[in-house]
Amino acid sequence: MLRGIDVSSYQSTFDTEGQSFVFIKATEGRSYVNPRLTAQTKLARDGGCVVGFYHFLWPGNLTAQAEYFVSKAPEKAGDLLAVDWETTGEGTRASNAEKDRFIREVKRLRPHHRVLLYTNRNFWLTVDTTSYAGDGLWIADYTTAGKPRIKAAWKFHQYSDSPLDKDVAQFTSKGALRDWATP
DSSP: OEEEEEEOTTOSOOOOTTOSEEEEEEEETTTEEOTTHHHHHHHHHHTTOEEEEEEEOOSSOHHHHHHHHHHHSOOOTTOEEEEEOSOOTTSOOOOHHHHHHHHHHHHHHSTTSEEEEEEEHHIIIIIOSSOOOBTEEEEEOOSSTTOOSOSSOOSEEEEEOSSSEEEEESOSSHHHHHHHHOO
């Protein structure tokens, strides 16, 4: 398995040594852009990592959120895109139908990019009713790396959040991940 991390504006810098991929928070809702997006993207690319961008999904205005996300997330062949589907700071969440519609809209807007669903184990097991994850599931479950406690197929596993979000991916090499990331 490959090792990687995911970052947001909380990480002013990070080390790419030993990492094969980096997911970077790009946007949230229809108004937030990560102020460190450009610098974090450069750091990840300079480190030779496969780069992914994610959007924290809010309920409502799905088309506008998808358009906002793709307008702010850098576009380079082989970049991954993901939707972060969980409870918002206001205690709300997008519905299953909204999550599915957002993924489909991002896939329509960026047809040459893989689009993933990021969610935690609880959401996957108790909230999700469609099992739709676009091109792959990125599951958060803080347990042994590569052994999330779900039965569904997954591509990425966030297994720790200390000292930052740590992930693994089910690919045999960075080249295999790059090949998959460019459909």
